[in-house]
Amino acid sequence: MASTYTTRLDTSRKEIRLFELLPANSLEEPIRCRLYKTRLSIETDYTALSYVCGDPTATSPITVNGLPFQATHNLCAALRRIQSKSSLPTTLWVDAICIKQSDNDEKSS
Numbered sequence: 001m002a003s004t005y006t007t008r009l010d011t012s013r014k015e016i017r018l019f020e021l022l023p024a025n026s027l028e029e030p031i032r033c034r035l036y037k038t039r040l041s042i043e044t045d046y047t048a049l050s051y052v053c054g055d056p057t058a059t060s061p062i063t064v065n066g067l068p069f070q071a072t073h074n075l076c077a078a079l080r081r082i083q084s085k086s087s088l089p090t091t092l093w094v095d096a097i098c099i100k101q102s103d104n105d106e107k108s109s
Contacts (some may be wrong), residue, residue, distance in 0.1 A: 005100045014040040017098040021090045031062040046091040
């Protein structure tokens with residue numbers, strides 16, 4: 001199965017991942033987003049999303065770079081709320097998505 005995280009972050013270049021939440025025409029439409037790398041030295045407007053994770057086993061599918069990704073219900077609710085307030089893509093930093101959670105080195109850097 002293809003991975004959402006196709007390449008590692010280059011810590012020597014101070015890279016991070018950002019998450020572009022794409023607009024939805026309706027609440028029934030799946031949550032779609034684009035994940036991409038950038039350097040901290042490049043000025044980019046984004047919002048860090050803070051939310052209560054909730055039950056980590058209670059998830060819903062979203063689409064990240066065209067691939068399925070399981071996000072907690074609370075994260076999905078937060079993303080839906082953001083989507084409902086804008087008809088434009090919204091750039092976010094979301095720890096559960098922007099950090100590869102299965103990579104301990106990445107989580108600790």
